[in-house]
Amino acid sequence: MPRVMTTNATVRCPHGGVGTSRAVGPRAARIAGGDVLLDGDQGTLTCTNVPPCGSYQLRSMGLTEVTAAGRKVMLVTDFVRGATGYPLTITESHPVHDRTVADPAEDDQPTVVVTPPAAPFSTVTFGSTGQPAVLPFTFTLAGAYPLRWLLFKAGRLDSTSDWTGPLTVPVTVTGAELVALGPGLHAFVVTAVNRRGRAAFAEGKVTVT
Known part of the structure; x- marks a missing residue:
């Protein structure tokens, strides 16, 4: 134990x-x-x-x-x-x-990968031609003993759900959200947890200017 x-x-x-x-x-x-x-x-x-x-x-x-x-x-x-x-x-x-029987789940380490890992955003050119209305991030989760994932947008819990197998979590951040956050580096974080409490995370970062 x-x-x-x-x-x-x-x-x-x-x-x-x-x-x-x-x-x-x-x-x-x-x-x-x-x-x-x-x-x-x-x-x-x-x-x-x-x-x-x-x-x-x-x-x-x-x-x-x-x-x-x-x-x-x-x-x-x-x-x-x-x-x-x-x-x-x-x-x-x-x-x-410890006299318990070994559990394979205790050695499993989940993984989370995000694409792209970072992106720029300009509040000055927001709404003009060529400036994206949304920034898309794709989080890919993998692990042998999945349990749950959580999404935090700029430090606040946005959503959470069961994780039952190989999973892709799309996250879109709107220009209006980024304007409201203001200048600086902001992270959008997905954390994956397996049945034995092992966790991994990836963060999509946006630099707002």
Whole structure:
């Protein structure tokens, strides 16, 4: 069985931000001096990306039946995302005695590829001849044990759906959306999660001038 997640766990976002997890409510169980974390606990990140990943909330995927205070215990393999949709990596160092049978799903790493990876957009020429009314991105998802995908547009959850096999997710960003976002670099992120919490993401980037 994977390690139980505690407040000692190292949590990082893809931009190098470091997380600090916080147990919400009284806690009796501790491992190696760290509070055992449960479904519903929270954390903050030092991410400096724009927009920053900022915070996260722990949500159990039901990978264990172990509970404490009526809430599921978190495992390091549970999928955890930052506020802007990027998957977080979680590492624990406390010892564990694992007698479970190996599950092939635990070694599966999904992939997400986006085409094109980046595009420019000018608010000055928006609406003129030759300036596209929409920017199309195509995200291609693959993995042996798919579960779910999430789309974040410029840091906000836009849509989420079950992922049951090889999948192409078309994402169109309108010129009006980009004008509203204003100048700067904006990312449109699709994150794919498999049944054991492993995740991957790709981001289509638009530079608005």
